[in-house]
Amino acid sequence: QSALTQPASVSGSPGQSITISCTGTSSDLGHDDTVSWYQHRPGKAPRLMIYDVNNRPSGVSNRFSGSKSGNTASLTISGLQAEDEADYYCCSYTTTNTYVFGPGTKVSVL
């Protein structure tokens, strides 16, 4: 059982924007800004998309953005494209020096 909660699935049409929420507690998401998001396509290695709430690594499209309010973080994908179909995981560092992942959200492009 994950310590973070995410919707099981989110879908949208090409060009639309979608938002994936990630809810935790004051011991993880609410503690500091060490929250990150990962894209995972079948058969591939996961890929870092957002770190420290709202920072994009080099090479990640600016269509991906992150935010956080209290114990809830969000990942927004704007201008949805077919290549964005994947599982997305949020992750947070915790007050006990551990990391917790959300259960993952399957993004489908209609």
Place this chain on the structure above:
Amino acid sequence: QVQLVESGGGVVQPGRSLRLSCAASGFTFSNYAMHWVRQAPGKGLDWVAFISYDGTNKYYGESIRGRFTISRDNSENTVHLQVISLRPEDTAIYYCVKDDNSGPGAFEIWGLGAMVTVSS
């Protein structure tokens, strides 16, 4: 370019031990913390262990604490995961992951993973 290559996976009987290794290249290994993250078949990502850049700090996931040991050799640019008393629920792909910092940060670069199957 940055590359992480895991080795040591395979089929192991319950109760046996296993040592996974990860060879790193393309960056100054001794400057970065490292992690192991796993994914069981049909399940989500599960953080396993962390080791700081110099090996002095090690943290473990609650589900594996006491059975797994992470270590690193900065002279060989390798990180290891020693697992004892393997259980069927340890069956997973084990990913070696480079942190984006010297201490706890984000999982910046992932290897392709090593499959571990625990079965009699």
